[in-house]
Amino acid sequence: MLPPEGYFKAKRGEVCLLKRSLYGLKQASRQWNLEFSDKLLGFGFVQSPHDNCLFVKHTGDIYLALVIYVDDVLITGNSSAAIQELKDYLHNLFTIKDLGQAKYFLGLELLRSSKGTHLCQRKYIMDLLEDAGIPFSDTGKFRRLIGRLLYLNLSRPDISYGVQQLSQFVQAPTQAHWDVATHLLKYLKGTISLGLFYPVGDISSFDAYCDADWGTCLLTRKSITGYCVFFGNSLVSWKTKKQKTVSKSSAEAEYRSMATTVCELQWLYHISRDLKRTKHLDIDCHVVRNQFKAGFLLPQHISSLLQPADLFTKALGGAAFRSFLLKLGMCSSNHIPT
Structure with a gap:
């Protein structure tokens, strides 16, 4: 490592001799990211300006995409030979461990079949249930549970609303809040294999549903x-979030919800363009009205019986809840198509 700025005792050409592993140092993650990114760029990859963890390489008919999380990497592409060449390149530089086809990544389980891919977090839920326990002992335990539930939301949109409601009370939870969290844990235990299914097929467009529950927070x-x-x-994005300001009407609340959804659509569009997944979309505007005029958006009224975004803004009855789970493409890993 080069001597830090402000240290003048080092002579020209001298570097620091580490007396401990680089892991654990404050600058370790930053230095690793810079080094890994530099090597990928040198291999012909381009870093996505919309997500710095995504690197893509397009040479002729060959396409590669790489996603990195610290030192865990997912690689995909349309050429097995190109993927192997990339693995060899990284192995010569960093001595990587090749785990083959992705089956388990950062708590996410991937089950493949000829019909598509099933994404779930069954093992993660089992570990969560084992560590949570039943008695409410301290606020730290509640905070840890909410943090793990937020991560579980990566593959479980059905708990998005419940977790959002519970996360508002992490500073001063009570026994009542713990009882609600326990009820949610019992639901997870009964649906431990539930996850998202992504079918194989040609895709060329986005469909978005948004909803707003006006003024439902009794405190604010x-x-x-x-x-x-x-x-x-395929469901690719979802969110439940309290709006930052108070809306004076239901129309204003709905408009804010639409604006948030449009921002997400813009980001997804650019990511899909980086991944070479879209052919018939274009975007050059940044507000709901302009996007409607440009033809990018086509707002439509959706009946509550057919509005899957209701699942993210309010508590639903059992029949409606199960109906929307099917619309979101959620199924048990024991019943995925083969």
Whole structure:
């Protein structure tokens, strides 16, 4: 490592001799990211300006994409030979461990079949249930549970609304809040294999649903925004979030919800363009009205019986809840198509 700025005792050409592993140092993650990114760029990859963890390489008919999380890497592409060449390149530089086809990545389980891919977090839920326990002992335990539930939301949109409600009380939870969290844990235990299924097929467009529950927060009277975005028949994004300001009407709350959804659509569009997944979309505007005029958006009224975004803004009855799970493409890993 080069001597830090402000240290003048080092002579020209001298570097620091580490007396401990680089892991654990404050600058370790930053230095690793810079080094890994530099090597990928030198191999012909381009870093996505919309997500710095995504690197893509397009040479002729060959396409490669790489996603990195610290030192865990996912690689995909349309050429097995090109993927192997990339693995060899990284192995010569960093001595990587090749785990083959992705089956388990950062708590996410990937089950493949000829019909598509099933994404779930069954093992993660089992570990969560084992560590959570039943008695409410301290606020730290509640905070840890909410943090793990937020991560579980990566593959479980069905708990998005419940976790959002519970996360508002992490500073001063009570026994009542723990009882609600326990009820959610019991639901997870009964649906431990539930996950998202992504079918194989040609995809060329996004469909988004958004909803707002006006002034439902009794403490602040702020509204809740909920949306879900489909890429073809696959659910790719969803969120439940309290709006930052108080809306004076239900129309204003709905408009804020639409604006949030449009921002997400813009980001997804650019990511899909980096991944060479879209052919018939174009975007050059940044607000709901302009996007409607440009033809990028086609707002439509959706009946509550057919509005899957309701799942992200309010508590639903059992029949409606199960109906929307099917619309979101959620199924048990024991019943995925083969």
